[in-house]
Amino acid sequence: MLYSLAGIALFCIALRAVILATAPLRAILAVNVMSSGVFLVLVALARRTPGLVADPVPHAMVITGIVVAVSATAMAIVLTQRLRANVSAPTVEDTPGAGP
Amino acid sequence: MTNPERDTLARLARFGSTLAVALVFAGLAFAMLSLPAEPTGLAAAVRAELPGTGAANPVTAVLLNFRGYDTLLEIAVLLLALLAIWTMRRGQLRPQRDPGDVLESLASIQAPVMLVVAGYLLWAGGSAPGGAFQAGGILAAAGVMLVLAGSGWPQRLSGWPLRVALVLGLSAFICVGVAVVLGGQEFLAYPASGAATIILVLEICATVSIAVILLDMFLSVLRGRASRTDTTASIDQP
Amino acid sequence: MDVAFLFDLLLAALIVWLGWRALTSESLFRAIVLFVAFGLAMGLAWVRLDAIDVALAEVAVSAGLTGALLLAAFGGVQRSGDDDDEP
Numbered sequence: 001m002l003y004s005l006a007g008i009a010l011f012c013i014a015l016r017a018v019i020l021a022t023a024p025l026r027a028i029l030a031v032n033v034m035s036s037g038v039f040l041v042l043v044a045l046a047r048r049t050p051g052l053v054a055d056p057v058p059h060a061m062v063i064t065g066i067v068v069a070v071s072a073t074a075m076a077i078v079l080t081q082r083l084r085a086n087v088s089a090p091t092v093e094d095t096p097g098a099g100p
Numbered sequence: 101m102t103n104p105e106r107d108t109l110a111r112l113a114r115f116g117s118t119l120a121v122a123l124v125f126a127g128l129a130f131a132m133l134s135l136p137a138e139p140t141g142l143a144a145a146v147r148a149e150l151p152g153t154g155a156a157n158p159v160t161a162v163l164l165n166f167r168g169y170d171t172l173l174e175i176a177v178l179l180l181a182l183l184a185i186w187t188m189r190r191g192q193l194r195p196q197r198d199p200g201d202v203l204e205s206l207a208s209i210q211a212p213v214m215l216v217v218a219g220y221l222l223w224a225g226g227s228a229p230g231g232a233f234q235a236g237g238i239l240a241a242a243g244v245m246l247v248l249a250g251s252g253w254p255q256r257l258s259g260w261p262l263r264v265a266l267v268l269g270l271s272a273f274i275c276v277g278v279a280v281v282l283g284g285q286e287f288l289a290y291p292a293s294g295a296a297t298i299i300l301v302l303e304i305c306a307t308v309s310i311a312v313i314l315l316d317m318f319l320s321v322l323r324g325r326a327s328r329t330d331t332t333a334s335i336d337q338p
Numbered sequence: 339m340d341v342a343f344l345f346d347l348l349l350a351a352l353i354v355w356l357g358w359r360a361l362t363s364e365s366l367f368r369a370i371v372l373f374v375a376f377g378l379a380m381g382l383a384w385v386r387l388d389a390i391d392v393a394l395a396e397v398a399v400s401a402g403l404t405g406a407l408l409l410a411a412f413g414g415v416q417r418s419g420d421d422d423d424e425p
Contacts, residue, residue, distance in 0.1 A: 003383060004132050006350035010357045012125040017361040019117040025366060025411055029373055032404060033357050036380055040353075041132075043387050046141060054388040055141030056158035060167060063159070063233050063395045064174045067310065070403050071181040074317035077411040081324030082188045159391040221394065229390035237398035244406045314403055321407055325414030 001048075007040030024080040028073055035069045154295025156227040163231065164299045168288035172273040175306060178313045179270055189320040199250045207249035214242035222307050226296065232269075232303040236310030243315040247322070254315055262312065269309030272302055346386060353379050366415070370408045377401025 010033055017030035039062045047054035146158050146166070153161040163171050199207075218235040225231030243254040257265065276298055277288045285291070290298050356379055360372035377400045384393035 001132075002346050002350045003387060005129060006354050006383075008125060008128045008132065009354050011128070012121045013354075013358055013361060015124065016117045016121040019121075020113060023366065023415075025408065025415060026361075026369065028411075029369060029408060030361055032373065032400075033361060033376070036357070036376070036400070039392070040380070040383065043384060043389050043392060045135075046143075047388055048135070048141075053143050053147065053158075055143040056146050056162050057142045057167070059159045059389050059392050060162040060170070062389070062392050063163065063231075064170055066392070066395050066400050067233050067237070067314075068174060068177055070314065070399050070407070071178050071317065073404055074314075074321060074407055075181045075184055077321050077407055078185045078188050078317075078324055081321070081411070081414060082190065085190065085324075157391070229394060231391065234391070234394040234398055237395060237403060241398060241402045241406070244403065248406075314399075318403065318407060318410065321410045321414075325410060 001044070004041045004044035007037045007044060010034070010037030010040065012037075024083075025077075028076045028080075031076075032069060032073060035065065039065060152292040152295070154226070154290065154292070154297075154299050157225060157229065157231070159229070160225050160231050160299070160303075163233075164302055165290065165295065168273070168277075171306070172270070172277070172288070175269045175273065175309060178310065179266065182266065182313050182316060185317060185320045189323055191323045193255060193319060193323050195250065195252075199248065203249050207245050207251065211242050211246055214238055214245075218242070218307070218311075222303060225303055226299065232306040233310060235303075236307045236314065239307065239311035240314035240318070243311065244318050247315075247319065255319065257312065262316070265308055265312040266316070267309070269302075269306035272305035276302060349379065349383055349386065353383060366412055370405065370412055373408065374401050374405035377405065 014030045014033035014037060018027055018034065021027035021030055042058045042062050043054075046056075046058040146162060149166070150156070150158060150161055153165040155161040155165065218238040221230035221238065222232065222235035223230075225235070246253050247255070273288075276290075280289060280291075281287050283291070353376065356372055356376040360369050360376050363369040363372055377396060381393045381397040381401065384390070384396055
């Protein structure tokens, strides 16, 4: 119960950070924290009743989720890199030879 | 927009988002606290079916037997993400700047150890905590460390061998699934007698694919970082 | 109140605090390092929740690889010099 409340709290503060983020990397980091919060809730609910064995199905889902979250993070980072390269390309400062 | 207006807007956004998130928190916490007390999970069902799955570790049994579809599609998602990255990335990998003696010697000691740990996790995954995802993650991390330590080793995997390693996990899953269907069963429903072997083979293939995919994602990010200075000329001017 | 509950309480508080610091830290570099520390603390939480498999995956994949990815991307942001990091 403690951990699921912590997971909800994480999800919420990270959600606020996503809404307010201006730098793309910070938004990506916040989404990762959000996903950690969701995983925490899932796994905490998997052993809600003390004394019983934890439910392995949410565990398997969370392991899958962790790996998918990493691939999504990598994709988002490459997307922002490409975006930055495309946006900054046509400006005068960035053309080769014009810089300081 | 003038500066004071902007400040007001920013403050408004801060206040509004805090309020909205507090409401979300209250709602979720209420939902959590009002859950029924009796257990409703699938733990008992998994335990009852465990003997026929070919894995003594319930999580592995769920991942590779009961919910084999999930894992199949998950590896497909990884591949798709990598394909998207390949279409977007640009630039070339550059040799790392001198990593220093400490990192270099640490990597040379740690990489073999990580290899052994990954192998153990893969092998133990059937009966103890561990499995394809953990082993693949550790292998990829070892590759990342080698790259950062200036070793050209991980990049040497390219061309056809790289592509084969990337699709190995997914194709192994599909082959097993189709073979089982041809044998008259449902897709990915293994016969109980050979389940342990099938799971081991699938896990090995999945480990290789996951490790190579994750490592290649990291290399792509490194490329994009190096490409900042040399791509400007190649981008279409409007 | 027994020791286990106290430990859980402290760990949950630590996780939320690390997450909060990782989200609000002024310097992006510090935020990423805090995120890695957050991932390791999460690994402890998984162990407390009887999810050793998840703990292994979290520590290897989430803390290790995501941290490396973010740091690599951060290096790119820094080199370009003009990027918007929050004040």
